[in-house]
Amino acid sequence: MPKESSSAVRVCNFISKYSLYSLIFLLPVFFAPATSNLLDFNKQAVLLVFVFLSLFAWMARALLERGFSLSLSRINIVIGALLVSSLFSTIFSVSRYGSFWGWPQNVSQSFITITGLCVFFFLLVNIFSKKDVIWSLILLAVSGVLALLFAVLQIFGLLPLNLLNTVGSGSSFGFFIIVLIPLMVALLARKKSLTIIVSAVLVLSLFVLIALNFPFLWWLIIIGMVLLIAFGMHKREHYDNRILTIPMFFLALAVFFIAIKPSIGFLPEPPIEINLLQKPSISMGFKALKESPVFGSGLGTFAYDFSKYKAKEFNSSSFWGMRMNTASSKVLTLIPTAGVMGILIFLSLIVWVAYSAGKYFIFSKKEDPFVWNMALAVFIGFCILSVGFFLTGSNLTIDFLFFFFAAIMVLLISPEKKSCKLEMSSLSALFTTFLFTIIFIFGLGMLILMGQKYTAEVFYASGLRQAEQGNIDQAISSIGKAVGLNPDSDLYLRQISQLYAYRSVQIANNFDISDEEKSQAVQMLIGNAINAAKMAADVNPNNVDNWSNKGDILQSLVGAVQNAAESAVSAYDQAIILDPVNPYHLAQKAAVYLANANISEEDNLSLAREELNKALELKPDYATALYQMSLVLEAEGKTDEAIKSLEDSVRAAPFDLGLTFQLGLLYYNNESYDKAQQAFERILSLNPNYSNALYYLGLTNYKQGKSENAIENITKVLELNQDNETVKKVLSNLKAGKPPLEDINSAEPVEEGK
Numbered sequence: 001m002p003k004e005s006s007s008a009v010r011v012c013n014f015i016s017k018y019s020l021y022s023l024i025f026l027l028p029v030f031f032a033p034a035t036s037n038l039l040d041f042n043k044q045a046v047l048l049v050f051v052f053l054s055l056f057a058w059m060a061r062a063l064l065e066r067g068f069s070l071s072l073s074r075i076n077i078v079i080g081a082l083l084v085s086s087l088f089s090t091i092f093s094v095s096r097y098g099s100f101w102g103w104p105q106n107v108s109q110s111f112i113t114i115t116g117l118c119v120f121f122f123l124l125v126n127i128f129s130k131k132d133v134i135w136s137l138i139l140l141a142v143s144g145v146l147a148l149l150f151a152v153l154q155i156f157g158l159l160p161l162n163l164l165n166t167v168g169s170g171s172s173f174g175f176f177i178i179v180l181i182p183l184m185v186a187l188l189a190r191k192k193s194l195t196i197i198v199s200a201v202l203v204l205s206l207f208v209l210i211a212l213n214f215p216f217l218w219w220l221i222i223i224g225m226v227l228l229i230a231f232g233m234h235k236r237e238h239y240d241n242r243i244l245t246i247p248m249f250f251l252a253l254a255v256f257f258i259a260i261k262p263s264i265g266f267l268p269e270p271p272i273e274i275n276l277l278q279k280p281s282i283s284m285g286f287k288a289l290k291e292s293p294v295f296g297s298g299l300g301t302f303a304y305d306f307s308k309y310k311a312k313e314f315n316s317s318s319f320w321g322m323r324m325n326t327a328s329s330k331v332l333t334l335i336p337t338a339g340v341m342g343i344l345i346f347l348s349l350i351v352w353v354a355y356s357a358g359k360y361f362i363f364s365k366k367e368d369p370f371v372w373n374m375a376l377a378v379f380i381g382f383c384i385l386s387v388g389f390f391l392t393g394s395n396l397t398i399d400f401l402f403f404f405f406a407a408i409m410v411l412l413i414s415p416e417k418k419s420c421k422l423e424m425s426s427l428s429a430l431f432t433t434f435l436f437t438i439i440f441i442f443g444l445g446m447l448i449l450m451g452q453k454y455t456a457e458v459f460y461a462s463g464l465r466q467a468e469q470g471n472i473d474q475a476i477s478s479i480g481k482a483v484g485l486n487p488d489s490d491l492y493l494r495q496i497s498q499l500y501a502y503r504s505v506q507i508a509n510n511f512d513i514s515d516e517e518k519s520q521a522v523q524m525l526i527g528n529a530i531n532a533a534k535m536a537a538d539v540n541p542n543n544v545d546n547w548s549n550k551g552d553i554l555q556s557l558v559g560a561v562q563n564a565a566e567s568a569v570s571a572y573d574q575a576i577i578l579d580p581v582n583p584y585h586l587a588q589k590a591a592v593y594l595a596n597a598n599i600s601e602e603d604n605l606s607l608a609r610e611e612l613n614k615a616l617e618l619k620p621d622y623a624t625a626l627y628q629m630s631l632v633l634e635a636e637g638k639t640d641e642a643i644k645s646l647e648d649s650v651r652a653a654p655f656d657l658g659l660t661f662q663l664g665l666l667y668y669n670n671e672s673y674d675k676a677q678q679a680f681e682r683i684l685s686l687n688p689n690y691s692n693a694l695y696y697l698g699l700t701n702y703k704q705g706k707s708e709n710a711i712e713n714i715t716k717v718l719e720l721n722q723d724n725e726t727v728k729k730v731l732s733n734l735k736a737g738k739p740p741l742e743d744i745n746s747a748e749p750v751e752e753g754k
Contacts, residue, residue, distance in 0.1 A: 012061035016127055019054035023047065023120070024404065025139045028176070028397050029146050029166045035454070036461040038163055040107035040396045045454055047116045047400070052443045054123050059436045066429070067421040071125040073414035075356075075406070078349045079118050085341045086114045086299060093298020094542040097488045101453065104491040106300035106325055108396040109337065112446065114299070117403045124407035126417070130371060133408050137374050140404070141187060144180040145201050147173075152204055155211060168395040169273055174217040175388055177205045179381040179401055181221075181250065182228050186377035189243045202246065206253070216391040218254040224384045225251035231361055231376055274319055275393070276306075281327035284309040288336035296339030302326055305336045307544050307579040315581065315619040323545075330394040349406065350386045357382070357409040378408045456485035460492055463499075472503045483532075490540040494549045497532035500525045501553050526561065529553050537571070544582075547575035551588055558595040565596045583615035587625045590615070594631055608632050623653035627662065639670050657683050661693055668700055676700045691720050695727070702740050710734055 023046065032042040062068035090111040093099035102110030128136065151165035151173055165173040181202070188198040209217060225247040232244050256262075276284075288297055288305035297305050306324045314320055327333040334343045357379045361372075382405040385398065394402075420428070463478035479496045486492060504525035507518055533550040540546055551571035557564040572589040579585060593608035609632050615625040626649030633642035646663045653659055664679030680697040683690050698713035714731045721727055730740045 009061055009064050012057045012064065015057035016054045016061065016123070017132065019050045019057065020120070020123060020127065021136060021139060023050035023054075024136050025143045026050075027400050028140070028143045029150070031163060031166050033161075033163075034461060035457045036464060037103055037107070037457070039166070039168055041103045041454075041457060043396045043400075044102060044107050044110075044113050044116070045450060047120070047396070048112065048447060048450055051116045051119050051123070052447055054127070055119055055443060056440060058123060058127060059440065063433065063436065067419060069126065069417040069419050071410065071414060072416050072418055073125065073410045075349070075352055075410050075414070076122070076125075078345060078352060079121055082342075082345045082349065083115060083118045085295065085338065085345050086111050089295040089299050089338050089342055092292065092295050094301055094304050095298055095540055097540065099298040099300055102300060103457070104489065106302070106333075108394060108399050109300040109333070111299055112450075113396060113399075117399060120400075121403045121407045121410075124404070125410045128407075128411060130411065133411055134371065134374055136404075137183060137378065137408075138187075141180065141183050144176070144183075145197075148177065148201060148204050148208065151208060155208070167397045169393075170212050171214050171217070171273055171275075171392055172395050172398060174209055174212045174214055175220070175385075175392060175398060176401070177208060178217060178220050178224060178388075179384050179398075181205060182224060182247075182377040182380040182384075183374070185228065185243065185246050186373040188246070189373050206250075210257075213257065215258065216388075218257045219391065220384050220388050221250050221254040222258075223387055224380050225254070227380045227383060228376075231380075274322065276324050276326075276328045278328045278332070280311060280314070281329070281332040283311065285327060285332050285335040289339065292336075292339060294339050294341055296335075296337045296342060299337055301337050302333050304542055304544075304578075307582070310581060312581045312618060315583065315622075320619065321582075321584065326393045329392055330389040333393065350389075353406045353409050354383060354386060356413045360409075360413050375408065375412050378405045381405050382409060453486050456482040456489070456492070459485065460495070463495070467499060472499060472506065475499055476503065487535075488539055490536040490543055490546050493532050493536035493539060494546060497529045497536065497549060497553060500529035500532060501556065504529065526557060530557075530561070537574075541574075542578065544575050544578040544585075547571045547578065548585060548588070551575060551585070551592075555588060555592050555595065558592060565592050568592045581618055583618040583622045583625060586611045586615035586618070587622065587628060590625070590628050590632075594628060594635075597635060605632055605635055621648075621652040623649045623656060623659060626652060627659055630662070630666070634666070639666070642666060643670065643672075655686070657687060657690060657693075661690075661696075664693070664696060668696060668703075671703075673700050673703045677704065689720055691717050694720075695730075698730070698734075699740055702734065707734060707737075710740065714740070 026046055027043055030043055030046050031038045035041055058068075090096060090099040095105065098105035098110070100111045102108070102113055107113060147166045150159070153159045154161070154164055164170060167173040167176045184198050184201055184205075187194055188202075209221070228247040229244055229251070232247070284305060287309040291297070303323045303325045327335075331343065331347075334346060338346070361376060361379060381401065385402045385405065388394075388398075389402075420432075459478045460482040463475040463482065466472075466478060467475035476496060476499050479492055479499065482489070482492045483496055504522045507513070507521045507525065510518065513521075530553060533546075533553045536543075537546040537550050548571075551568045554561070554564045554568035554571060558568065569589055569592055572585045572592070575585040576582075576589075590608040590611035593604040593611065597604035597608065608628070612625050612629045612632065615622055616629070619625070626645050630642040630646035630649065633639075633645055643663070643666050646659070646666055650656070650659050650663050660679055660683050664676050664683070667673070667676035667679060677697065677700050680693045680700065683693040684697070687693075694713050694717045698710045698717065701707070701710035701713060711731065711734045714727065714734060718724070718727045718731055726744060729744055733740050733742050733744075
């Protein structure tokens with residue numbers, strides 16, 4: 001081989017191998033605050049960049065050397081089948097864009113992520129040697145230590161970052177730590193020089209696990225430590241008995257926490273995580289599976305299945321308004337989203353690797369002790385991951401470890417490789433070159449598109465921050481750039497439609513510009529809001545949030561925009577189809593009829609009542625529906641029934657001061673002044689500066705003959721609203737001994753926040 005070619009081969013070999021090293025080290029600890037999704041979206045970008053860089057370098061090396069070697073393991077067939085099944089699941093998905101790219105759906109379950117993980121598996125088994133495996137495991141251990149230190153510092157509030165750890169949720173991080181414990185024990189068993197460092201890491205791991213104290217984590221520790229002790233005793237020549245006391249200690253501790261369930265008061269409170277239980281996960285999963293049995297509803301689309309198939313009983317929980325993105329475990333999430341084909345292939349991969357590796361460790365005779373110990377740690381980690389997938393959810397870091405450990409097992413179990421020579425004039429060389437060219441073009445295209453979407457996400461996150469700071473025009477500009485770079489994201493379209501609508505209200509209330517300028521600006525913003533909401537629903541018609549958002553925007557424009565009421569009702573009808581047991585859409589639909597009733601009653605009040613009855617059937621304590629029912633009853637002249645409905649509403653939402661205020665108004669208008677006084681005073685006990693409550697309490701005091709109290713309360717209102725002419729007039733009347741509303745057209749409430 002010419003010297004130039006030899007140098008190029010070495011460069012390609014370096015890039016392909018060290019790209020994988022870099023990925024193994026970076027992925028567990030990488031995050032970026034520039035995007036709205038700090039973890040998995042950024043980890044996906046890192047995965048794709050390093051995987052495709054390694055792949056391109058490997059292909060270039062194969063062409064330069066005119067040949068390459070391929071692993072002959074049959075597990076490669078399962079990996080290929082998983083990739084093909086994921087492709088078909090994406091093609092037939094209810095959200096193809098989300099299933100392909102992930103964000104804003106589940107990033108770890110997207111087709112592009114699974115492709116990256118499968119290519120990573122392929123490269124690892126075909127590039128790495130056993131020596132490379134050891135170095136990669138050491139890199140992973142170092143990365144795990146950094147992730148652990150970050151989490152411990154965050155637990156004690158020593159880092160000013162809005163991020164608990166670099167892996168994901170608290171349960172995911174505990175899962176990650178347990179997988180790494182056997183690796184730390186293996187390092188301690190063979191590298192005495194690392195005793196102090198590894199011991200410190202194990203102590204920190206123990207501290208974090210106790211602080212988290214999730215029951216399923218202790219069960220995973222039991223499984224992992226039992227395997228470690230069993231194999232350690234089987235190969236006692238590889239393990240010092242003193243080392244085996246470490247897994248024995250963890251085992252005893254796990255049994256203690258499961259049996260006694262102690263509460264350790266001096267440790268920080270564990271993070272609160274809201275997850276579905278096993279039973280509803282199974283119920284919803286199999287309902288969804290009946291509709292799309294082979295390839296499921298699509299990768300990462302569990303939230304769609306949840307909305308459509310959740311039980312009515314879910315509304316009785318405190319979290320009834322939430323949409324769950326995953327089931328109680330990864331396996332139960334895959335059943336409805338990947339279908340029968342996807343879940344069977346995934347389970348086949350687990351069984352095949354576990355069985356083959358277990359047989360290897362039981363019957364292997366001649367093996368370097370250090371390599372054997374490290375490989376055993378990987379095997380036990382793989383078993384912990386596999387069992388954990390039945391108990392809890394997953395994310396990109398956990399899935400990455402799964403594919404990484406599976407690839408290492410393949411390297412140990414099936415080290416045999418087949419060499420493929422590429423003769424210059426042969427058809428095989430031509431075909432391989434053509435295949436490599438296609439892979440290169442598609443891979444490069446995916447990286448370019450990923451870069452474009454990443455830039456869009458940076459603009460989107462910047463827009464969210466600007467909106468929080470009150471810079472709505474800047475937020476619209478930033479999110480508009482995100483929409484321009486990634487027009488297929490319904491999330492961006494939905495968000496910008498809400499900003500347009502909010503900005504239109506701001507301008508409508510701005511008295512510093514002329515009426516003509518105001519009218520033009522408001523009309524343009526309203527048009528943009530409606531168009532963006534429609535585009536979101538068109539881009540992803542199976543996402544209930546898009547229809548709900550469209551309905552909400554159009555509902556606010558009833559009476560101002562032609563056919564707004566009809567279009568809003570149509571949008572809510574579509575939302576109800578996609579989310580049939582959620583009372584929110586029914587109540588919002590009723591709100592449209594109520595708004596329309598102010599223009600032309602006709603049948604709108606009866607239609608509103610019908611929708612509210614449906615909402616209350618789904619959730620009898622739904623405060624919004626109860627409040628709206630009181631408005632219907634009041635409009636029909638049924639004041640006593642209206643008061644009863646609103647009292648039920650306040651009982652359902654005792655800390656909703658707006659509802660309590662409306663109840664006080666009903667009491668006041670019904671001349672139940674003592675009850676009105678109680679309602680307004682309750683509001684003021686929670687918020688002493690609630691101007692409207694003070695205002696009406698003053699009017700109520702006057703009706704009760706308590707003029708001094710009335711003057712005192714109206715004076716407080718004026719202190720909070722010094723430029724309000726109505727309040728000044730009311731106070732002047734009271735001091736003059738006149739009725740407070742004399743020469744005042746209405747007793748309209750004052751504006752809050754002044």
